[in-house]
Amino acid sequence: MEFLYHFGPVFTLSSMAILCAGTIGGLLLGATPGLSPTMAVALLIPFTFHMDPAQGLMLLGAAYTATVAGGAVSAILLKIPGAPANIATALDGYAMARKGEGAKALQLCFIASFIGGVLGVLVLIFLTPVLAQWALSFGPSHLFWIAILGVTIIGSLDSKSVVKGLLAGCVGLWIAMIGYDSIQGVERFIFSEHLEGGVHIIAALIGLFAIPQVIEMLEGGRHKRTFELVSVKPHSVWKSAKITLGFPRALTIGSIVGVIIGLIPGAGGQIAGLVSYDQARRFSPDSEKFGTGHPEGVVAAETANNAMVGPSLVPLLTLSVPGSPTAAVLLGGLLIHGIFPGPNLFEKHGDVAWAFINSLLVGQFLMMIFGLYIAGLAAHVVRIPPAILASGILVLAVFGAYSVQNSQSDVVVMLMLGIGMYFLQQYGFSPAPLVLGVILGPIAESNYVQGRIIAQAGDGMFSYFCLGTMNLVLISLVVLSIVYSVATEIRMRRLDAVGEAAT
Amino acid sequence: MKRFIAGLAGLASVAIAGPSVAEGYPDRPVSVMVAYSPGGATDFQARIVTMMAADEKYLGQPIVIVNKPGAGGKVGWTAFATNGGTDGYELAAYNIPHFIAQSIKFETKYTIDNLEPIANWGADPAVLVVGKDSPFNTVADLVNFAKENPGKVTVSGAGLFVGHHIAYLQMEKATGVKLAYVPHKGGAPALKSVIGGQVMAGVNNLSDAFRSQDSLKILAIADIERNTEFLPDVPTFKEAGFDVDDSSVNFRGLMVRKGTPQDVIDKLAKAVPEMFKDAKVAKQMKSGGSPLKIMNREEVQAMWKRREDYLKDLLKGL
Numbered sequence: 001m002e003f004l005y006h007f008g009p010v011f012t013l014s015s016m017a018i019l020c021a022g023t024i025g026g027l028l029l030g031a032t033p034g035l036s037p038t039m040a041v042a043l044l045i046p047f048t049f050h051m052d053p054a055q056g057l058m059l060l061g062a063a064y065t066a067t068v069a070g071g072a073v074s075a076i077l078l079k080i081p082g083a084p085a086n087i088a089t090a091l092d093g094y095a096m097a098r099k100g101e102g103a104k105a106l107q108l109c110f111i112a113s114f115i116g117g118v119l120g121v122l123v124l125i126f127l128t129p130v131l132a133q134w135a136l137s138f139g140p141s142h143l144f145w146i147a148i149l150g151v152t153i154i155g156s157l158d159s160k161s162v163v164k165g166l167l168a169g170c171v172g173l174w175i176a177m178i179g180y181d182s183i184q185g186v187e188r189f190i191f192s193e194h195l196e197g198g199v200h201i202i203a204a205l206i207g208l209f210a211i212p213q214v215i216e217m218l219e220g221g222r223h224k225r226t227f228e229l230v231s232v233k234p235h236s237v238w239k240s241a242k243i244t245l246g247f248p249r250a251l252t253i254g255s256i257v258g259v260i261i262g263l264i265p266g267a268g269g270q271i272a273g274l275v276s277y278d279q280a281r282r283f284s285p286d287s288e289k290f291g292t293g294h295p296e297g298v299v300a301a302e303t304a305n306n307a308m309v310g311p312s313l314v315p316l317l318t319l320s321v322p323g324s325p326t327a328a329v330l331l332g333g334l335l336i337h338g339i340f341p342g343p344n345l346f347e348k349h350g351d352v353a354w355a356f357i358n359s360l361l362v363g364q365f366l367m368m369i370f371g372l373y374i375a376g377l378a379a380h381v382v383r384i385p386p387a388i389l390a391s392g393i394l395v396l397a398v399f400g401a402y403s404v405q406n407s408q409s410d411v412v413v414m415l416m417l418g419i420g421m422y423f424l425q426q427y428g429f430s431p432a433p434l435v436l437g438v439i440l441g442p443i444a445e446s447n448y449v450q451g452r453i454i455a456q457a458g459d460g461m462f463s464y465f466c467l468g469t470m471n472l473v474l475i476s477l478v479v480l481s482i483v484y485s486v487a488t489e490i491r492m493r494r495l496d497a498v499g500e501a502a503t
Numbered sequence: 504m505k506r507f508i509a510g511l512a513g514l515a516s517v518a519i520a521g522p523s524v525a526e527g528y529p530d531r532p533v534s535v536m537v538a539y540s541p542g543g544a545t546d547f548q549a550r551i552v553t554m555m556a557a558d559e560k561y562l563g564q565p566i567v568i569v570n571k572p573g574a575g576g577k578v579g580w581t582a583f584a585t586n587g588g589t590d591g592y593e594l595a596a597y598n599i600p601h602f603i604a605q606s607i608k609f610e611t612k613y614t615i616d617n618l619e620p621i622a623n624w625g626a627d628p629a630v631l632v633v634g635k636d637s638p639f640n641t642v643a644d645l646v647n648f649a650k651e652n653p654g655k656v657t658v659s660g661a662g663l664f665v666g667h668h669i670a671y672l673q674m675e676k677a678t679g680v681k682l683a684y685v686p687h688k689g690g691a692p693a694l695k696s697v698i699g700g701q702v703m704a705g706v707n708n709l710s711d712a713f714r715s716q717d718s719l720k721i722l723a724i725a726d727i728e729r730n731t732e733f734l735p736d737v738p739t740f741k742e743a744g745f746d747v748d749d750s751s752v753n754f755r756g757l758m759v760r761k762g763t764p765q766d767v768i769d770k771l772a773k774a775v776p777e778m779f780k781d782a783k784v785a786k787q788m789k790s791g792g793s794p795l796k797i798m799n800r801e802e803v804q805a806m807w808k809r810r811e812d813y814l815k816d817l818l819k820g821l
Binding site: 038039042043045046049136137139140179180182196197266319321325328331332336338340342344406446453454456457458 | 541544581655663698702714787792
């Protein structure tokens, strides 16, 4: 309960001002496509140079919390996930916004984010000593199986058929291979100088989601409306809170998945939302409603997405090992103030460390308050005429792709992938499984390569990859997931056949 | 569309070529390209050492950091060596031995011949680490074990042809034993695999290993002399009896493209080392656990040449 004693410095006027500024700034940065939480935190570090260490870290903590949640705004309103973590949010959130329920979707998303976020920070506060060592015990073989587990959900994700989902996933895996391979440094598929740096995940994300969107809007011309104007229904916050709490299953699944995936260094916290969305759908009685604007989908994705924030800092604070790219950037922010994370962090710099953790907690409240306020205003975005909205999205897409690493190649790649995706969409493919392939490919590949080197130096491939409790648990999860997908597909086919026979 | 992209690109890349006049130089902000992502050690240090640039004593203009990460630095350096401005408004950060080793191993568009060093700000030596409960307590323990079990000792490091890998290759050469190198995507994951027990040993940065000392044992440092400031008790490889010198030390500094007017280079070469020596810079670097090593242009030129000769020899036949 030590953290309670350290709330004092958080509730001073200047600290609150910094926290509010960090939260509002974070929400706006997060909502901008291309500005991921990692980048937002990195951009803010220079501002903390001249601040007092505790306040500098409060700014970073609040901004981190808010950017993760802010990414949902563009995912819901424009179907452009602000960061890879928000892909799952876009699936049902955008469908809701198109029905005029944008305000409701955003409110649900911020309330779910808050619940997940607070749980995640509580795990960080209370369970860090227990979990830190466990988190580090995940080696290449385990991460490889986790990535494969992710691959098994590709087929069932937002696609008309499992086969199309898997095909899209394969294209994604191939796209991820372009460029220099990150372990051996070998060139692969570099047929244009624009591809020398590979395909950046953010550029791919923006291109695949936003560009087909833009083309479809422009197809309608200036007068014809392919997108009918919807009236935006205002929605009461209390009702949203009730709806969110009415999905205890989604909230539980989201929190558990978010915490576990957040803890594992290198698993790519970005897949937490997708895994949780997929699990929530499998356990839900309304599983067929997912993807058509079902609130439970938004709740499951956003709970997991923010539950990941606290646990992702567990290995950083006690063992000085950053478990995620954002944690690595935060480590830089800590070091610049002379604070070395490690087992004695809380004895040596207790005041600063607790101020930082408390700011994550207070940041969750501020994120929800400001988020709910923004939700009311932002939902009107759908009322902008398609032609104007399309050009606005295009500007954001180009800006977002360029700003990731100041590279015009990323803009070219983003546009090319987007145009390709537009044609694929005509044949019933969807961008979500493709992007999942781009995310999982490198995780599976690099861990396989590392694991193989270690296995060959040790006891051989089979015992390294397939024996041991963790490996066996993960392998059985993979098998279960595949069996479930196949069973669902067979059942659906039968239903279809019955339906056809009847007509 | 095209015009829009061009405009955007123009806005971001602070400077575009114009006639150079050394007297007025610099009359607008100067950019420094960092070939690694924001938040990494190179980016983090580059931001600290350039923060005083706007002071009238030094450049009188602020320095802006532009990150161009990808492929272990290849993307940024290729762009710099082919499209970078030569008017002194576009600088880049270098990492030795990375970019020299890459220019030897791959057909890169950058070599030490088409780049001009300005000054060096930092040096981070590589260290050999093992987990806290590892049976190895000295380099000799590890080497003896490896002699009995050739190819069984796994050693992690940040990628191929970076400082860690060079130190590893030197170690193999000096001891004559066969080890297994496990490349990672960066220093932090490589260190994680040592602490988590996935590999038996690792080569990593002194500054990062220093911070994780509670969960590690640091066996030796790949440098000419001990690091009295951070790790006074850790022997050098030479002291431990193995012929590994300072060729893997990770040097960081600033450079410009060849073709930049000589008077501009001279002006930078004079002002930049002074800027690195600023007391505020020293204080921030020390609190970040990053060793400062300031070298002027002539010293860096000599160091680049020495490194290239040595690395050509070491990497031959790999």
